[in-house]
Amino acid sequence: MYLRCFIVVSLFFFMTGAQEYEVLSYQKLNSSSTNFSYILDDEDWFGHSVEGIGDINGDGVNDLAVGANQDDDGGTNKGAIYILFLNQDGSINSTQKISETEGGFNASLIEWDYFGRSISYLGDLNNDGLTEIAVGAEYDNEAGHRHGGIYILSLLSDGTVSSYQKINEIQGNFTGIIDVWDVFGSDITNIGDLNGDGNSDIAVGARRDGDGGQESGAVWVLFLNSDFTVNSHQKISATSGNLNLNFDFQDYFGSSVTNLGDLNGDGIIDLAVGAYRDDDGGTNKGAIYILFMNSDGTVNSSQKISETNGGLSDTLSQELRFGRSSSYIGDLNDDGKPELIVGCQSNLFYILNLNADGTVDSFEKYGAGLNNFTGTLGSDDFFGFSVANIGDLGGQQSIAVGAFGDSVNGYNKGAIWILKLKKEALSIEDFSSKQDIKLYPNPANNSISFTGNMSGYSFRIYEQTGRLVSSSLINQTNQYDISMLSKGMYIVVLNESFSNSSFTYKLIKN
Numbered sequence: 001m002y003l004r005c006f007i008v009v010s011l012f013f014f015m016t017g018a019q020e021y022e023v024l025s026y027q028k029l030n031s032s033s034t035n036f037s038y039i040l041d042d043e044d045w046f047g048h049s050v051e052g053i054g055d056i057n058g059d060g061v062n063d064l065a066v067g068a069n070q071d072d073d074g075g076t077n078k079g080a081i082y083i084l085f086l087n088q089d090g091s092i093n094s095t096q097k098i099s100e101t102e103g104g105f106n107a108s109l110i111e112w113d114y115f116g117r118s119i120s121y122l123g124d125l126n127n128d129g130l131t132e133i134a135v136g137a138e139y140d141n142e143a144g145h146r147h148g149g150i151y152i153l154s155l156l157s158d159g160t161v162s163s164y165q166k167i168n169e170i171q172g173n174f175t176g177i178i179d180v181w182d183v184f185g186s187d188i189t190n191i192g193d194l195n196g197d198g199n200s201d202i203a204v205g206a207r208r209d210g211d212g213g214q215e216s217g218a219v220w221v222l223f224l225n226s227d228f229t230v231n232s233h234q235k236i237s238a239t240s241g242n243l244n245l246n247f248d249f250q251d252y253f254g255s256s257v258t259n260l261g262d263l264n265g266d267g268i269i270d271l272a273v274g275a276y277r278d279d280d281g282g283t284n285k286g287a288i289y290i291l292f293m294n295s296d297g298t299v300n301s302s303q304k305i306s307e308t309n310g311g312l313s314d315t316l317s318q319e320l321r322f323g324r325s326s327s328y329i330g331d332l333n334d335d336g337k338p339e340l341i342v343g344c345q346s347n348l349f350y351i352l353n354l355n356a357d358g359t360v361d362s363f364e365k366y367g368a369g370l371n372n373f374t375g376t377l378g379s380d381d382f383f384g385f386s387v388a389n390i391g392d393l394g395g396q397q398s399i400a401v402g403a404f405g406d407s408v409n410g411y412n413k414g415a416i417w418i419l420k421l422k423k424e425a426l427s428i429e430d431f432s433s434k435q436d437i438k439l440y441p442n443p444a445n446n447s448i449s450f451t452g453n454m455s456g457y458s459f460r461i462y463e464q465t466g467r468l469v470s471s472s473l474i475n476q477t478n479q480y481d482i483s484m485l486s487k488g489m490y491i492v493v494l495n496e497s498f499s500n501s502s503f504t505y506k507l508i509k510n
Helices: none
Strands: 023-029 046-052 064-068 080-086 092-098 115-123 131-137 149-155 161-167 184-192 201-206 218-224 230-236 253-261 270-275 287-293 299-305 325-330 339-343 349-354 360-366 386-393 396-403 415-424 447-450 457-463 467-473 488-496 501-509
Touching (some): 046 115, 046 396, 046 415, 064 115, 064 386, 064 396, 115 149, 115 201, 131 184, 184 270, 201 253, 253 339, 270 325, 325 396
Parallel strands (some): 149 184, 184 253
Antiparallel strands (some): 046 064, 080 092, 115 131, 149 161, 201 218, 218 230, 253 270, 325 339, 339 349, 349 360, 386 396
């Protein structure tokens, strides 16, 4: 059975060790960086959002999208994003800007749209060879004051826009009811084909939605059509979606939304949702909710993580705003438990090691002087306000951390940091296949099979970017459909249940 999910997971399997992800090296990227070919203005807020987008130009190095939602191209605070094509060392190879006046994006933005408030990598949703990303414009006023909206952009390999689909109350066939200041588009995540209709779906935060209390927050699950318009939707809030939770004034549930994959093993993806103004333990200390999902977009159960819930076992500072951003990074230490990066507003972020029930097994904390990070931070840099898993850069697991308030080159022009963690990634060539079991045909068109005795095995198929695209138990026919995959190279990981061993194969899809 295929799991209906696109899991943002690390492809790189690390040697078993202690729960420790020390920073091996880091560098700062800003407007003065080599090959950053655009001029940032004061208060552009470069780094307000950040997202790993895989290798979109095919040079073998993963790339990055960075939001600057107060950019003034075409008008005040209309917003922009930058596509950073990276080198293996994390430096910039080249840059492409996307705004109302740059990058082939011909939408008419409205002043204060905040295009770039959030960014989500979606992969190739329609198998046309182009990469899709979703970009939030949470202050979009087209349908009402600060109602919000999002754009799904199809990108060419040079980072320019081939086409786009806007989704708000009057575009994209979305029929949900959004009110003044709901700011639909606070964050976005790909949730794969949740309802099994053959199309990938997304979840969208609306952190100021008023269900159950003023600015309590909400998340919308959007079931998409193949043209990226909305087929149907399900709202998750204090009063919708079977969440059954009470929020307080300005908790901002939905401020961050991240696909965790199938955390509890029930075959359905789960979500991490930030509520960074939650007051557990003190004012605006923040929280994350783990939502165990149903395939119809409703919630089966939930687990809160805060200073007083979920096993975090750390004293958070006042106004820390834990949960301001988040990014799934996979199982870093190969202990069978996945990790979640959680960003804060006050020059800090965490990596949480999660149990299957959504509680915290252990954690690491990052900021000035912590975990071997010795970068110089200003008090108002907001380092950690945005966080993203990049994947492998130069053989090391790497993450991007936004600092939109950085003022080294001008007031709030912004910056991002590339951190390489002290865990070496095995290359594909280092992976060991099981000699008595072979994958065939390879290259393959529509289906694959395995030779040998397959009792007790299961397998998963990953993109080169590290995203899980398919998972299956071995069946009696020993034939597995891969027709939904686009052309390219994939990694097939075969798991042996009786020994907990894994074997890895390259797969070429024609």
